[in-house]
Amino acid sequence: MNTINNRTELLFLFEAENTNPNGDPMNENRPRYDAEDSTALVSDVRLKRTIRDYWLEYKGYNGENGKDIFVRETSYEGDKGEKFIVSGKRRAEKFKDSKDKVLEECLDVRVFGAVLPLKGDSLTFTGPVQFQMGRSLNKTEVTPEQGTGAFSSGDGKKQSTFRMEYKLPYALIGFNGIINEKAAQYTHMTEEDRALLMEGIWEGTKNLISRSKYGQFPLLMVAIHYKDSYQIGSLRQRLQVKSNEGVAEKMIRSTEDYTLDVSRLREAIREVADKIDHVEVRIDNRLQLVDGDEKIKWTSKNYQANEL
Amino acid sequence: MNSEEVLAFTLRGEYGHFRKFNTTTSPLSYSLPGPTALAGLMGAVLGIEREDSGGKLPGGGEPLREAFSPKRCRWAVQVIHPVKKVYIGFNLINTKAFADYYNLDGRANKGRTQVEFELLKDLAYRIYLQWDHPRRDELAERLSVRRHHFTPYLGLSQFTAELDGEGTEKLKKVSGDDEFEACHSAINLSLLEGEGRLIDFGDEQHYHTDTLPLEMNLQREIGRYGEVLLETHGNPIKVKGAELYRTQTGQHIHFL
Numbered sequence: 001m002n003t004i005n006n007r008t009e010l011l012f013l014f015e016a017e018n019t020n021p022n023g024d025p026m027n028e029n030r031p032r033y034d035a036e037d038s039t040a041l042v043s044d045v046r047l048k049r050t051i052r053d054y055w056l057e058y059k060g061y062n063g064e065n066g067k068d069i070f071v072r073e074t075s076y077e078g079d080k081g082e083k084f085i086v087s088g089k090r091r092a093e094k095f096k097d098s099k100d101k102v103l104e105e106c107l108d109v110r111v112f113g114a115v116l117p118l119k120g121d122s123l124t125f126t127g128p129v130q131f132q133m134g135r136s137l138n139k140t141e142v143t144p145e146q147g148t149g150a151f152s153s154g155d156g157k158k159q160s161t162f163r164m165e166y167k168l169p170y171a172l173i174g175f176n177g178i179i180n181e182k183a184a185q186y187t188h189m190t191e192e193d194r195a196l197l198m199e200g201i202w203e204g205t206k207n208l209i210s211r212s213k214y215g216q217f218p219l220l221m222v223a224i225h226y227k228d229s230y231q232i233g234s235l236r237q238r239l240q241v242k243s244n245e246g247v248a249e250k251m252i253r254s255t256e257d258y259t260l261d262v263s264r265l266r267e268a269i270r271e272v273a274d275k276i277d278h279v280e281v282r283i284d285n286r287l288q289l290v291d292g293d294e295k296i297k298w299t300s301k302n303y304q305a306n307e308l
Numbered sequence: 309m310n311s312e313e314v315l316a317f318t319l320r321g322e323y324g325h326f327r328k329f330n331t332t333t334s335p336l337s338y339s340l341p342g343p344t345a346l347a348g349l350m351g352a353v354l355g356i357e358r359e360d361s362g363g364k365l366p367g368g369g370e371p372l373r374e375a376f377s378p379k380r381c382r383w384a385v386q387v388i389h390p391v392k393k394v395y396i397g398f399n400l401i402n403t404k405a406f407a408d409y410y411n412l413d414g415r416a417n418k419g420r421t422q423v424e425f426e427l428l429k430d431l432a433y434r435i436y437l438q439w440d441h442p443r444r445d446e447l448a449e450r451l452s453v454r455r456h457h458f459t460p461y462l463g464l465s466q467f468t469a470e471l472d473g474e475g476t477e478k479l480k481k482v483s484g485d486d487e488f489e490a491c492h493s494a495i496n497l498s499l500l501e502g503e504g505r506l507i508d509f510g511d512e513q514h515y516h517t518d519t520l521p522l523e524m525n526l527q528r529e530i531g532r533y534g535e536v537l538l539e540t541h542g543n544p545i546k547v548k549g550a551e552l553y554r555t556q557t558g559q560h561i562h563f564l
Contacts, residue, residue: 025422026397036429037392043398044466056416126358126458130465178468180459182355229455233470236321 004184004194005039006226006277010177011235011265012047013137013220013287015255020167021213022046022134033142034135036251040142040171041136046201047175051197052108054204059196061107070106070114075176099123103188110189111197128184129197133143136171136242138258139249144169147180165212170253172219172260174236182229198223202282211259217285219255222265224305230275241288255286263291266308273305283307311555313544314436314561315444316474317451319349322427323396324462324469327523336426337463339391340494340538343383343564346435347376349469352394354443355457355471375441377529380437380522382563386493388536389432391516391540431462436477436493436561447474474557479553482560484501489552490544493561495533496522502549504558514540534564 019121021040023029032041052069055061061069095102095116102109102116105123109116112125149161177192198221205218222235240261243249247257270278282300289296319341326338341349351358351372359371375486400421439447447533451473460469482489488508497517500506509515516538523531539545542558552560 024397025399026424032396034394041396045399063494123359127463130461130468132460132466132468135322178459182457183459229457231454231456231459233454233468 002191004179004191005181007181007229007231008179008226009224009231009233009235009281010131010175010179010201011220011222012175012177012201012218013260014216016040016107016136016168016173017217018167018169019215019217019253020165021123021171021173021216023212028166029166031142031168036176038139038141040136040168040173042173042175044131044133044175047131047201048108048112048135049205050208051200054200054207055107056204058207059193059200063098066105066128068105069109070102070109070116072108081287090200092157093219101167107193109192110187113183113187114293115139125187126183128180128181128182128187128189130306131175131177132236134175135158136168136173137236137260138170138243138252140168140171140252141250145260154294169247170257172241172252172258174239176236180230182273188300198280198282218282219284220260221280221282224269225277227277228275230272232268232272235265235268238262238268240264242301255288258298259295261290262296266291269305269308276305279303279305279308311410311440312438312479314384314438314477314479315448315451316434316436316477318432318434318470318472318474319390319421319471320432320470321462321467322430323394323463323467324431325425325467327430327463328518333423333466334426335423337393338378338518339393339430339516339540340385340429340452341435341462342385342536343376343381343522344445344524345463346376346385346437347381347385348371349460349471349556350376350437350447350482351428352389352458352460353456354447366549367381371528375443376439380440384436384493384561385538386434386436386559386561387432387538387540387542388434390430390542391538393428394427394430395420395424396488399440401414405543425464427467428462434493436555437445443447448476465524477522477555477557479555481550482554483493488507488546488548489553490560491547491550491562492544492559494538494564495545495547496564497537497551498534499562500547500549504546506550507550510546512544513545514533515545516540517529520564536564 018241020031022032024032034041056069086216111129113125116123145165147163149163152273154159202218208216242261243252243258243260252258280302326341328336356372402425459468462469519535520536521530522534550562552562
């Protein structure tokens with residue numbers, strides 16, 4: 001497969017309904033939240049984890065047949081501590097001193113880059129794909145939810161413990177991403193890898209089925225494939241959530257409660273139409289798009305820049 | 309030399325982190341990008357690779373710190389959006405040891421550390437670069453049409469940057485060391501010359517100083533530090549005894 005040789009800019013939106021899209025380890029695992037703007041945050045590594053897990057679980061990148069994910073949770077074969085070290089070493093030895101082997105086998109290193117702890121040295125690959133921190137387009141809030149656990153806090157107790165968790169009632173979260181073809185020359189990211197990335201973003205988000213994440217669904221992906229080394233930048237910041245009449249922004253609970261104004265995004269894309277090869281759109285038809293007052297309809301297909 | 313030319317461009321981002329060298333465990337950020345960070349950004353725009361060690365480039369060519377050596381360039385940094393700092397916790401992983409790295413579910417979470425990062429939020433600066441180099445016109449062109457080779461970012465890779473060229477500015481030296489003059493960019497206090505009070509501090513201004521490394525050679529040795537004063541809301545600072553230049557748009561700038 002050929003290494004990619006053109007730049008792609010990504011915009012990805014997903015909804016999070018009554019979930020915790022990204023817990024903050026320094027704050028009781030509450031959803032990351034920007035109190036200044038009343039918006040929810042999701043770190044770039046959370047999205048990359050989603051993608052990696054999808055590749056691992058659904059696309060066979062499990063360490064067999066020369067397909068692997070470098071940054072992943074490896075399982076133990078035994079149950080004693082010493083075995084864990086042996087297996088860790090064995091895994092490390094699989095790639096030891098061969099960055100070529102890592103790049104050949106590990107999809108995530110080709111796509112996201114990595115710091116490789118080789119013996120006595122480490123190698124740094126800047127990945128071709130970078131995501132910014134994700135942020136909700138709507139103002140939202142963190143709501144506490146208390147429940148009872150199934151177990152007691154100790155022996156001799158008659159009641160089970162309480163548990164506390166924090167969720168977002170509804171957030172439309174947007175990510176900006178970029179695929180840099182120049183960095184791809186170093187990690188050999190291919191066209192096939194790019195297709196797997198796009199699939200992983202969309203399907204991976206759909207397949208998050210843990211308690212805290214179930215309720216997250218992809219709504220829109222716009223991939224602008226450029227002819228040139230160019231990027232528009234800040235795609236998410238050009239979008240605007242407009243809550244429907246009678247619905248306060250913080251009371252948005254589903255795609256029925258708002259429309260998404262894409263006028264500034266459209267404008268930006270059309271302005272540089274000559275630099276764009278095509279625009280790939282994937283959309284869930286529940287999402288209602290508008291350009292000013294006019295309703296518009298996008299479907300999942302490839303567009304020319306001025307057709308959008 | 310009374311007239312000089314600089315490249316002007318703006319640098320924006322939602323978040324940024326320009327790490328202070330003197331904090332090994334708590335990642336604190338300078339309030340503005342220093343020359344070392346700015347040179348790295350220009351390297352990303354031009355496609356100058358990162359140096360592995362000892363000033364050696366994997367693919368050969370002129371190393372970044374040589375292209376932007378103090379003999380060739382001077383920088384001025386202007387705050388154009390109030391400097392805001394926020395704190396976000398990140399879950400870091402130990403990349404030094406095999407076992408920690410590969411066994412991420414490692415018992416007792418040995419390989420993970422939660423660290424709170426100090427970040428700049430909604431940052432925006434105007435940068436003036438005086439650069440005597442054969443690739444200067446290429447850089448100006450790349451900045452003006454956003455043709456960036458690698459993806460420029462603000463300290464950490466998820467904080468991608470927006471760079472917008474504003475063309476070249478002709479500078480005129482501001483004469484008169486005896487009067488207080490307004491300066492719109494950050495001031496290197498270590499370069500001020502004169503007796504007595506050299507800064508006229510205003511009552512409703514927001515001042516901040518950072519000690520920044522200003523020059524770094526190929527061996528990553530710091531050649532010069534400077535105590536840099538900025539007004540964090542972007543208001544001009546009244547200063548005496550500083551070398552100031554007036555741009556065509558009427559801004560007074562000072563090279564760090």
